Amino acid sequence: MSTERTAASHPLVYEPPAGIRRLEAAVALVLRVGVAISSALILVGTVMTVTASSTAREARRTVAALRAGAAHPAGLAIPRTAGDVFHGLRHAQGPDIVILGVVLLVLTPIARVAVSMFVYLYERDATFVVITAVVLTLLLTSFALG
Amino acid sequence: MTPSLFTLELLGIGVVAGGLGALLGLGGGFIVVPALTLLFGINIHLAIGASLVSVIATSSGAAVAFVREHMANLRIGNFLELATVTGAITGALVASVLLPRALYVIFALALAQSAIAVARRKPIEHRAPPPADAWADRLHLHGAYPDAARGRIVAYRVGRSRLGLGLMYLAGVLSGLLGIGSGTLKVPAMDLAMGLPMKVSSATSNFMIGVTAAASTGVYFARGDISSLLAAPIALGGLTGALIASRLLGRVPARGLRITFAVVVFAIALQMLVKGLT
Numbered sequence: 001m002s003t004e005r006t007a008a009s010h011p012l013v014y015e016p017p018a019g020i021r022r023l024e025a026a027v028a029l030v031l032r033v034g035v036a037i038s039s040a041l042i043l044v045g046t047v048m049t050v051t052a053s054s055t056a057r058e059a060r061r062t063v064a065a066l067r068a069g070a071a072h073p074a075g076l077a078i079p080r081t082a083g084d085v086f087h088g089l090r091h092a093q094g095p096d097i098v099i100l101g102v103v104l105l106v107l108t109p110i111a112r113v114a115v116s117m118f119v120y121l122y123e124r125d126a127t128f129v130v131i132t133a134v135v136l137t138l139l140l141t142s143f144a145l146g
Numbered sequence: 147m148t149p150s151l152f153t154l155e156l157l158g159i160g161v162v163a164g165g166l167g168a169l170l171g172l173g174g175g176f177i178v179v180p181a182l183t184l185l186f187g188i189n190i191h192l193a194i195g196a197s198l199v200s201v202i203a204t205s206s207g208a209a210v211a212f213v214r215e216h217m218a219n220l221r222i223g224n225f226l227e228l229a230t231v232t233g234a235i236t237g238a239l240v241a242s243v244l245l246p247r248a249l250y251v252i253f254a255l256a257l258a259q260s261a262i263a264v265a266r267r268k269p270i271e272h273r274a275p276p277p278a279d280a281w282a283d284r285l286h287l288h289g290a291y292p293d294a295a296r297g298r299i300v301a302y303r304v305g306r307s308r309l310g311l312g313l314m315y316l317a318g319v320l321s322g323l324l325g326i327g328s329g330t331l332k333v334p335a336m337d338l339a340m341g342l343p344m345k346v347s348s349a350t351s352n353f354m355i356g357v358t359a360a361a362s363t364g365v366y367f368a369r370g371d372i373s374s375l376l377a378a379p380i381a382l383g384g385l386t387g388a389l390i391a392s393r394l395l396g397r398v399p400a401r402g403l404r405i406t407f408a409v410v411v412f413a414i415a416l417q418m419l420v421k422g423l424t
């Protein structure tokens with residue numbers, strides 16, 4: 001078999017078909033960028049929240065409510081609608097930046113489905129364009145429910 | 147308790163969950179939800195919301211490596227996501243009408259299943275290929291991956307894709323209901339039912355977990371169950387843990403790890419059951 005190799009000492013090189021390679025490259029890029037940006041925002045926002053005295057005081061109250069087992073703590077950094085996210089952005093305090101980071105993190109896998117759909121479109125793979133379009137629609141519907 | 151100390155504790159939980167999760171090919175939700183509810187007394191709906199976010203972080207972080215190393219089968223992932231995403235939305239909607247008590251009991255049962263599944267997991271080196279499957283042929287689901295341990299490229303064929311789809315729906319329901327990645331259901335669905343190699347199953351499961359969790363997150367956001375104060379540090383810790391674990395992966399004795407996992411998870415399952423029934 002031409003693909004058989006006995007290369008134990010040097011790393012195994014595997015070149016998938018061009019279509020798969022393009023898909024993998026696009027998906028890996030989206031995931032890496034999404035995770036990097038969102039974790040940086042979360043880190044900066046968290047540090048700002050606990051160091052600024054006004055937000056730290058508020059965070060202390062929220063933490064106390066959370067640890068008391070409150071079902072719906074009156075809340076710091078609990079966004080419910082897209083409006084909450086945009087509203088927070090104008091203030092750009094620690095908790096608002098954390099929220100933005102969390103939202104971008106959740107959007108990362110959704111973005112990789114969208115990008116996969118475009119790669120399949122480029123490959124003229126109609127079946128998988130439809131499959132990824134349905135998945136994307138379901139994902140967006142789940143967010144539109146709120 | 148000061149917010150910064152609480153944040154550090156959450157970060158620690160994330161590191162443990164993300165690290166163990168990555169070592170076992172799971173999302174880590176099996177640690178986050180019990181830790182938040184049993185150790186910190188946090189409401190289970192909020193604990194599940196935070197867990198979903200951290201599961202997305204660890205899965206997305208680990209998936210980058212799996213995808214670049216050609217371990218995950220993206221076509222199979224995209225196809226099965228039809229089922230996991232539908233299931234996840236179902237699960238999230240059902241969770242919103244269930245009492246915390248019921249969630250604790252279901253969580254305990256899911257954990258017990260995970261413990262048993264991981265304890266019994268063993269690589270199957272030689273086995274019959276799965277039966278011919280017209281769907282798998284038409285969708286070009288068959289693939290190949292580089293197996294470093296065996297030093298060669300391994301080609302594999304895929305079968306029973308419809309059974310896989312059904313099992314993935316169930317995995318999605320559990321994920322949306324409990325805030326876990328449900329990798330212990332996803333992996334056997336591909337490994338045992340569809341005939342994928344174990345390593346491809348784990349990598350593809352990890353790849354799908356992020357999208358599955360994101361599907362139910364929309365519902366949790368709308369209900370106000372995603373507290374960024376809880377979710378953010380756990381997600382950061384989870385990413386860190388997953389990164390550390392991915393470097394340790396080859397060096398940790400797999401069998402000892404599996405047995406330890408099974409024992410720990412069984413103990414957590416009992417505690418969750420007690421909490422649900424008393």
